[in-house]
Amino acid sequence: MDGHRLLLLPLLATILASAAACAAAAADDTIYDHLRRYGLPIGLLPKGITDYAVDPATGEFRVRLAQPCNARFENEVHYDLNVAGTLRFGEIGGLSGVSAQELFLWFPVKGIRVDVPSSGVIHFDVGVADKQFSLSLFESPPDCAAAGPGGDDPDRDDPQLLSLHVQESVPKAVS
Secondary structure (H helix, E strand, C coil): CHHHHHHHHHHHHHHHHHHHHHHHHHHCCCHHHHHHHCCCCHHHCCCCEEEEEECCCCCEEEEEECCCEEEECCCEEEEEEEEEEEEECCEEEEEEEEEEEECCEEEECCEEEECCHHHCEEEEECCCCEEEEEHHHHCCCCCCEECECCECCCCCCCHHHHHHHHHHHCCCCCC
């Protein structure tokens, strides 16, 4: 019986060493590593992340940037100081802290979903529409230019001013 225990001792030591190595590797992960694990491109989040947390049980995450900033893809994308959401394989749900500009309007991005990976398409849910982008735009974290809390348009979060902007842009009928 003691001989069996002696045989189990090196096995147990190997298992514990492997577990410790995995825990150390997980501690060195970046938010970009987590995005990859969930089948998402790392360019969804910009450079300049100073802190992040991911709950592996729920997929909920939060990142903190050095400052609010804007990145350019096909359109301008604004990142607030704090970005949060829930990671699921191939998508981010319940997203907050990200807005996308379409023409002259800013829309909050509520979710991001990778279409079938072979399609090369990623979808941004901006509530009123589903904006499609080429997946290749998000292969690496973008540089992000400093921006105020309202991006290029400080009034973008004010619904009354947004309504005025929309009304001003609609052509009036000529009598």
